[in-house]
Amino acid sequence: MGGYGDVQMLNEDGTRMDGRRPDELRKIEIEAGVVPVADGSARVQWGSNLAIAAVYGPMEAHPRKISRQDRCVLDVRYNMAPFSVTDRIRPGFNRRSREIGKVTANALESVVQLELYPRSKIRVEIEILTAEAGTRCCGITAAAVALADAGIPMRDLLVSVASGKINDTVVLDLDKPEDNYGQADLPVGILPNSGELAFLQMDGDLSVEEYDLAMVYNMKATKEIHELQKAALAARYENRGEQ
Numbered sequence: 665m666g667g668y669g670d671v672q673m674l675n676e677d678g679t680r681m682d683g684r685r686p687d688e689l690r691k692i693e694i695e696a697g698v699v700p701v702a703d704g705s706a707r708v709q710w711g712s713n714l715a716i717a718a719v720y721g722p723m724e725a726h727p728r729k730i731s732r733q734d735r736c737v738l739d740v741r742y743n744m745a746p747f748s749v750t751d752r753i754r755p756g757f758n759r760r761s762r763e764i765g766k767v768t769a770n771a772l773e774s775v776v777q778l779e780l781y782p783r784s785k786i787r788v789e790i791e792i793l794t795a796e797a798g799t800r801c802c803g804i805t806a807a808a809v810a811l812a813d814a815g816i817p818m819r820d821l822l823v824s825v826a827s828g829k830i831n832d833t834v835v836l837d838l839d840k841p842e843d844n845y846g847q848a849d850l851p852v853g854i855l856p857n858s859g860e861l862a863f864l865q866m867d868g869d870l871s872v873e874e875y876d877l878a879m880v881y882n883m884k885a886t887k888e889i890h891e892l893q894k895a896a897l898a899a900r901y902e903n904r905g906e907q
């Protein structure tokens with residue numbers, strides 16, 4: 665988020681550099697069951713972002729110190745592959761990946777019925793294979809499908825999406841140049857059936873009116889992405905029936 669409001673990112677007809685309308689998502693494709701050895705998994709291609717999420721468990725919580733008497737813990741890792749961006753990323757975790765892992769775990773805790781598995785853990789691994797802004801949203805959306813694919817009881821699915829501001833205009837789902845030169849970014853996690861918020865982060869400034877419009881865009885996009893999640897899980901269920 666550079667905050668360069670003077671870099672022109674909107675065409676004269678109000679469309680964006682990649683031709684999208686302000687309230688239009690990048691193309692999203694979701695597939696469930698892509699990692700054969702995992703208990704549940706999903707692939708989300710979101711514009712040029714590509715995330716794979718794999719879920720293992722529930723299993724006994726190790727190391728013992730992370731175990732909780734009354735609930736399961738989510739052991740979440742978010743990682744960007746070294747080749748996921750043009751500047752090679754040093755392998756291993758860094759401050760950013762730990763922060764996104766924590767945000768993701770907190771958001772998923774809003775939907776997973778953790779009380780059903782005391783003293784257990786569920787491992788959620790998110791690998792970003794290509795990155796082009798919005799990878800936390802892509803990864804969280806994939807992780808929710810992977811958890812459902814693993815048959816983990818959940819109160820709702822979870823969708824993550826972001827709106828932001830470029831050239832004083834609120835737009836949905838910032839791509840890389842918009843993220844670099846834009847003025848604000850508002851990624852959220854939303855429970856699609858109840859409309860509840862699971863997390864919200866804000867980079868940059870939005871007025872109350874801009875925030876309200878960004879949330880209207882986020883809610884609308886949540887419904888669209890939820891349909892893709894459900895279709896991916898239904899397709900997976902049908903394929904299992906044939907095996």
Ligand code: CDP
Nearest residue numbers: 749753760795796797798799800801840843
């Ligand atoms: O990916 P997301 O928007 O959730 O998080 P960010 O920290 O705002 O990163 C925005 C984008 O910057 C990423 O999606 C990557 O495309 C890029 N990035 C990068 O090129 N190198 C990094 N070490 C981290 C991020």
